[in-house]
Amino acid sequence: MTAPDGIALSGVCKTFTGRGRVVEALRDVTLSCPQGSFTAIIGPSGCGKSTAMRIAMGLEAPDAGTVRIAGRAPLDAARAGLTGIAFQDAALLPWRSVRRNVEVPLEVLRRPLAASADHVGHLIDLVGLTGFENALPGELSGGMRQRVAIARALVTHPQVLFMDEPFGALDQILRRQMNLELQRIWAESGSTALLVTHGIDEAVFLADSVVIMHAGPGRIVERIDIPFERPRQPHLFSDPLFHETCDRIAEALHGG
Numbered sequence: 001m002t003a004p005d006g007i008a009l010s011g012v013c014k015t016f017t018g019r020g021r022v023v024e025a026l027r028d029v030t031l032s033c034p035q036g037s038f039t040a041i042i043g044p045s046g047c048g049k050s051t052a053m054r055i056a057m058g059l060e061a062p063d064a065g066t067v068r069i070a071g072r073a074p075l076d077a078a079r080a081g082l083t084g085i086a087f088q089d090a091a092l093l094p095w096r097s098v099r100r101n102v103e104v105p106l107e108v109l110r111r112p113l114a115a116s117a118d119h120v121g122h123l124i125d126l127v128g129l130t131g132f133e134n135a136l137p138g139e140l141s142g143g144m145r146q147r148v149a150i151a152r153a154l155v156t157h158p159q160v161l162f163m164d165e166p167f168g169a170l171d172q173i174l175r176r177q178m179n180l181e182l183q184r185i186w187a188e189s190g191s192t193a194l195l196v197t198h199g200i201d202e203a204v205f206l207a208d209s210v211v212i213m214h215a216g217p218g219r220i221v222e223r224i225d226i227p228f229e230r231p232r233q234p235h236l237f238s239d240p241l242f243h244e245t246c247d248r249i250a251e252a253l254h255g256g
Contacts, residue, residue, distance in 0.1 A: 005034075005035040005070055005071055005159065005192075006032070006033045006034045006035040006036075006037060006070070006159075006160065006192040007031065007032070007033035007039070007056060007068075007069055007160060007192055007194055008031070008032050008033075008066075008067070008068045008069075009029055009030060009031045009032075009052065009055070009056060009065065009066075009067050010030050010065055010066045010067075011028050011029075011030060011064060011065035011066070012026055012028070012029040012030070012052065012055060012062045012064070012065035012066075012067065013026055013027055013028060013029075013062060013063050013064040013065055014026040014048070014051055014055065014060065014062055014063050014218075015063055024216075024217035024218070025048045025051045025217070025218050026048045026051055026052060026055075026062075026217065026218045026219070027217035027218065027219045028065075028219065029048070029052055029065070029218070029219065029220055030065075030220070031052070031211060031220065033192055033194055034192070035159070035192050036190060036191075036192055037192055037193070037208050037209070038186060038192075038193040038195070038206055038207050038208050039193065039194050039195070039207055039208065039209055039210075039211060040194075040195045040196075040197055040202075040203035040206060040207035040209075040210045040211065041053070041194070041195070041196045041197070041210075041211045041213060042196075042197055042198065042199075042200060042203050042210055042211070042212055042213070042249065042253065043212060043213030043214060043215070043218075043253065044214075044215055044253065045198075046215045046218075047213040047214055047215040047218045048213060048215065048217070048218020048219075049196045049213050049218070050164055050196055051218065052213075052218070053162055053164055053194065053196050055067060055074070056069060056074060056162065056194065057069075057074060057078065057083065057085060057162050058073070058074030058075040058077070058078050069082065069083060069160055070082040070083070070159040070160055070192075077159075077160065079109075081105065081109050081111075081156035081157070081158065082156075082158055082159045082160060083158050083159070083160045083161075083162060084105075084152075084153030084154050084155075084156065084158035084160070084161045084162070084191070085153055085161075085162045085163075085164075086146070086149045086150050086152075086153045086161070086162070086163045086164075086166045087149070087163075087164050087165070087166065088164060088165040088166060088167075088168040088169055089169075090137070090145040090146050090148060090149040091149070092137040092145055092148055092149065093137075094136065094137050094138060095136070096136075096137075097133065097134045097135060097136060098124060098129055098132050098133050098134070098135050098137075098140075098148050099120060099121075099124065099133045099134065101137070101148055101152055102120050102123060102124065102148060102151045102152045102155050103116070103120060103155065104152060105152060105153075105155050105156050106120075106155060106156065109156065111156075116155070119155065119157075120151075120155060121133075123151040123154055123155060124151055126151065126154075126185055126188065127147035127148070127150055127151045127181070127185060128147060128181065129144065129147055129148065129151070132144065142169060142170055142174070143170055143174045143177070143178060146166055146167060146170070146178060147178075147181070149166065150166070150182065150185060154185070154189055154191070158189075158191055159191055159192060160191060160192045160193075160194070161186065161189065161191040161192070161193045161194070162194050163193065163194070163195045163196070164196045165196060165197055165198065166178075166182075166195075167179070167182075167199075167202070168197075168198065175199070175202065176234070176237070179202055179205050179206055180234065182206065183205075183206060183230070183231060183232060184231070186206075187230065187231065193206075195207065200246045200249050200250055200253075201237065201242075201246055203249070204226055204242060204245050204246055204249065205232055205236060205237065205242075206232075207226055208225070208226055209223055209224060209225045209226060210223070210224045210226060210249055211223050212224070212249060212252045212253055214253075214255070221252065222252045224245070224248060224249060224252070226245065227241065227245070228241075228242070
C-alpha cells in the first residue's frame with residue numbers, strides 16, 4: 001500500500017443489508033492520495049463516494065480491505081487529531097461564538113485552549129473572519145458558517161483534511177468564491193485533502209487528480225490527473241483546456 005503519510009485504501013469492500021435487500025456499496029476500492037496532495041472523488045448519487053470517505057474517516061468499518069490514514073488506522077488517526085472533517089452542513093453549535101466553535105475539536109481531544117489561542121486566531125484570520133470572533137452562527141451567512149467549519153477542521157493541525165460536499169448548499173457564485181478561498185487555505189495548511197463533490201468544475205479547479213466512481217456496485221472506474229499549475233486563478237474557469245478536462249470527466253461519469 002502506498003501513501004503511508006497520506007490516504008491509502010486497498011481492496012475496500014462494503015455491503016449494506018436492510019429490508020430484504022443487499023446493496024454492494026463498494027467493491028474493491030483502492031485509492032492512494034500522497035501526502036500534501038488534493039484529490040477529488042466524483043460520481044452519481046449512490047455510487048459509494050461518501051461511504052468510502054466515511055470508511056476513511058473511521059465512521060464506518062469495511063467488510064474487507066485495509067485503510068491507513070497518515071500511517072495509522074482511521075480511528076487512531078482521528079483520536080490523535082491527525083484528521084479534520086468538513087461536511088455540507090457546517091453543524092456549528094448555535095450557542096457558541098465563532099471562536100468557541102473553532103475550539104470544539106481541541107476540547108474533544110482535551111488539549112489546553114490557552115496554548116492554542118494564537119493558532120485559533122490565525123485560523124479565523126485565514127478563513128477571512130477577523131472581526132467576527134464573537135459572532136454567533138445565526139448572525140453569519142451560509143458561506144461564513146462554512147468558513148468556520150473549515151477553520152474548525154484545521155484547528156488540530158491535521159495531516160489529512162476530509163471534505164464531503166462542503167459547499168453543496170451554496171449558490172454558484174459563492175461556491176466559486178469559496179473554491180478560491182479553499183485553495184488558498186489548503187495550500188497554507190499543507191494537509192492531504194480528499195474532497196467528495198458533485199461539481200465537475202469544482203473538482204477540476206481544486207484537485208491534483210479526480211477519481212471517478214460508478215454505482216452498482218460502487219467502484220472506481222478512472223482517475224484523471226489535472227494539468228493546471230497552482231495557484232489557480234478565476235480565469236481558469238474560462239480556459240478551453242479547463243472545459244476540455246471537464247468534458248472528459250463528464251464522459252467518464254456517463255460511461256463514455
